[in-house]
Amino acid sequence: MKQKNQTYWVNFIVKNGEDTLKGSLESLLFQSVKPSMICIIDDGSTDKTSEILLDFRKKNVDLIHIITLPDQGYDIRRVVHNWNKACDFINKSGNQYDFMLIATEDVNFPTNYVDKLLEEMSQDNDLVVVSGNRGLSQSDYLSFPEGAGRLVRMSFFKKIGFNFPPYYGFESWILYKALQLGFKIKKKMDLNYKHTRAYGSEHNFVEFGPAMQCLGYHPLFVFARVFRNIFTKNAEISKKGSITMLFDYFNKSKWKNDPYYKFHEPELRIFIRTLQKRRLLSKIG
Numbered sequence: 001m002k003q004k005n006q007t008y009w010v011n012f013i014v015k016n017g018e019d020t021l022k023g024s025l026e027s028l029l030f031q032s033v034k035p036s037m038i039c040i041i042d043d044g045s046t047d048k049t050s051e052i053l054l055d056f057r058k059k060n061v062d063l064i065h066i067i068t069l070p071d072q073g074y075d076i077r078r079v080v081h082n083w084n085k086a087c088d089f090i091n092k093s094g095n096q097y098d099f100m101l102i103a104t105e106d107v108n109f110p111t112n113y114v115d116k117l118l119e120e121m122s123q124d125n126d127l128v129v130v131s132g133n134r135g136l137s138q139s140d141y142l143s144f145p146e147g148a149g150r151l152v153r154m155s156f157f158k159k160i161g162f163n164f165p166p167y168y169g170f171e172s173w174i175l176y177k178a179l180q181l182g183f184k185i186k187k188k189m190d191l192n193y194k195h196t197r198a199y200g201s202e203h204n205f206v207e208f209g210p211a212m213q214c215l216g217y218h219p220l221f222v223f224a225r226v227f228r229n230i231f232t233k234n235a236e237i238s239k240k241g242s243i244t245m246l247f248d249y250f251n252k253s254k255w256k257n258d259p260y261y262k263f264h265e266p267e268l269r270i271f272i273r274t275l276q277k278r279r280l281l282s283k284i285g
Contacts, residue, residue, distance in 0.1 A: 006118055008099035008151065009037040009090055013082040015074065017105030018048040020196045025056050027109045029063075033118060036097060038064045039089055041082040044071030049105075065089065076207055077260050080170040084163045091162055097154055104148045106197040116191050117151040128156035128183040129175060132191035143187040147171050148195070156183060167262040168255075169211035176215065180271045205241035209248020210255045214262060216269025221276040222249050224283075 010028055014021060028035060038060075042049060050068065057064045067085055072078070083102070090097070099121070101114060113132060120130050129152050131145035152174070160177055164170045178185050212222055222245075229242040237245065248254065255261035263269065 006033070006099065006122075007036040007097045008033075008101050008114065008118075009039060009095075009097045010035045010101045010103050011083055011086045012038055012040045012103045012105075013043060013079060013086075014040060014045065014049055014053075014105040015043040016045045016047045016049060018045075018052060021049060021052050021105040023108050023196070024103065024105050027107075027111075027113075028103060029060065030111050031109065031114050032112050033115045035063070035101065035114075037090070037095065039086040040064060040066045041086050042066060042068045043078060043082055044069050044073075046071055077168075080164050080166050083170075084166065087163055099154055100152045100157060102148050102150050102152070106195055107148045108194045108196060109149070110191075110193060113149075113191065113193060114151065116188065120186060120188060121151065121153060124184060126182070126184045127186055128153040128178050129185040131187050132193045133187055133189045134193060134195050143189065144172070144175050145185055145187050149193055165262075165264065167214060167260045167264075168207055169215040169264060172211065172215060173264060173268075176268060176272050176275075179275065180268055205237055205245055206248070207260075208237070208241070208245040209251070210258070210261050212245070212249050213252065213255075215264055216272045217249070218273045218276040218280070219249075220280055222246065224280065 012028075017024070025038075028038060040053060042053060053064075053066050057066055067089065069082075069085075087100075090100075099118070103109075109132075117130050117132070121127055129145050129150055131150040134146050134149065156178065157174075160174070160181075165173055175185050226242045226246045229237045230239050
């Protein structure tokens, strides 16, 4: 049974989302459990995004906060800076929320989406990250929560610093950090939601290879992941993206001058590699 008066804020980023933004925001506003705050980071949009955002804010003055950044072109790595800007705003505001929902301009949630995630959270205090399912094929027993669409317990997020590390692997970092600290993560496979743009259509998975290196992924696990993606129908990553990912994982020299290329803490890297070895052995077994 859900606890009453649970609150959540939405960490929402957008860049040039005029074609999808309206549907995404409406899906948040129409949630059966409504957000207490939607903090929107507009990453220098050059289309009609700002006009759409201002129109929504006029109708929801106490709910929507907009932070507009200068246009610096498109770079998938800026996502972490945008997430952290929203986190900094919430931290400085002094407002307390129970959960944080990650969202973006091309995601549409069913009206009961957050309600169902809160129900999961209320059943287990050790569950700190949970998401629905965007419909990608999963052939692994451990299905990690999605990126946009995940709900994060704020008490846990505060425990790990209230920010994401600003380098490759930031999206998966919080999931492995939770497991390393003895907490739980979950994907509700029966709770579906939609990405209105094809997965990877903008970033082409360019950060996946170096991210796996920075997080300490085991080479055999990387090979297994690429093999699965190439030979699994409706895989999470395209065949081209998978080959790029594999090449970039091993091509360390390509990233040596990239400020986003930094190894995560040794203890976490060891934990990840050990976890992956256990998963590979269980598959063989």
